[in-house]
Amino acid sequence: MPLFREKAACPNCGATVKRPDNAQDYLCPTCSQPGPWASPDQRAAWERAKQEQQRIWTEQELARQRTRRSALEQAASLTPIQVPGFVEQKGEQTYLSMSAKLAEWKKQRGHYEGGTGIRGVSMRVPGTKSMRVYSGGLRQRRYVPGEEAWQFTDQGSAVVTSKRVVFRGQTKAIEWAFLKLVGLDADPSNGCLVLQVSNRQKAHVLQLADLELFGASLEAAIAGRPGLQEQVASAPALPPPPDLPPPPDL
Numbered sequence: 001m002p003l004f005r006e007k008a009a010c011p012n013c014g015a016t017v018k019r020p021d022n023a024q025d026y027l028c029p030t031c032s033q034p035g036p037w038a039s040p041d042q043r044a045a046w047e048r049a050k051q052e053q054q055r056i057w058t059e060q061e062l063a064r065q066r067t068r069r070s071a072l073e074q075a076a077s078l079t080p081i082q083v084p085g086f087v088e089q090k091g092e093q094t095y096l097s098m099s100a101k102l103a104e105w106k107k108q109r110g111h112y113e114g115g116t117g118i119r120g121v122s123m124r125v126p127g128t129k130s131m132r133v134y135s136g137g138l139r140q141r142r143y144v145p146g147e148e149a150w151q152f153t154d155q156g157s158a159v160v161t162s163k164r165v166v167f168r169g170q171t172k173a174i175e176w177a178f179l180k181l182v183g184l185d186a187d188p189s190n191g192c193l194v195l196q197v198s199n200r201q202k203a204h205v206l207q208l209a210d211l212e213l214f215g216a217s218l219e220a221a222i223a224g225r226p227g228l229q230e231q232v233a234s235a236p237a238l239p240p241p242p243d244l245p246p247p248p249d250l
Contacts, residue, residue: 075096098209158206190207
């Protein structure tokens with residue numbers, strides 16, 4: 001056996017690859033494709049395996065797309081459902097319920113800055129007990145009020161009905177009646193929906209487990225009430241949705 005193994009360039013990525021001790025180790029360690037020491041049969045087998053993997057992935061992706069399309073169609077079909085514990089108004093129908101978090105525009109807690117105490121140094125004087133010498137003085141601490149920002153205040157579920165959107169949380173219950181809806185904005189990047197109604201000065205934010213699914217049901221419910229689409233479209237623009245993290249734990 002030669003002291004140094006022969007080397008060759010990978011035809012796929014160009015990396016220098018040593019001849020493997022085992023002929024079965026024919027994949028390039030850099031790009032994980034058949035390297036320069038792969039035989040024609042090994043290359044053909046690898047290509048067949050790659051094509052089969054691509055076929056399986058394509059079928060799975062098509063199945064996911066069909067399932068997703070069916071879910072969106074079901075959400076937009078306005079099929080009445082029963083939500084345990086939810087009380088409908090007279091003549092109201094419930095279409096969708098999903099996990100959600102509620103965020104509100106609130107002032108954060110303030111804090112104190114600065115301020116120093118009296119500093120002391122311990123020293124030993126022969127023939128006496130330990131002594132502590134103090135220097136400096138007190139500086140008054142300064143209170144810094146908290147800034148206003150979006151904050152999560154509750155979590156629970158969001159419900160779409162024929163008349164309103166309702167948040168049912170652990171400590172709060174809030175509704176947004178379609179007839180009073182003046183602002184509606186969404187941010188798909190973090191699953192947030194900003195809602196504003198005429199009878200409340202501040203907007204609220206719902207961070208939903210599936211914004212697209214919730215939006216399909218909400219748009220269909222609004223479209224089913226004449227004049228609501230024009231009402232929302234003519235409303236003044238809302239500030240951008242809050243920069244909140246995605247909801248992985250919903």
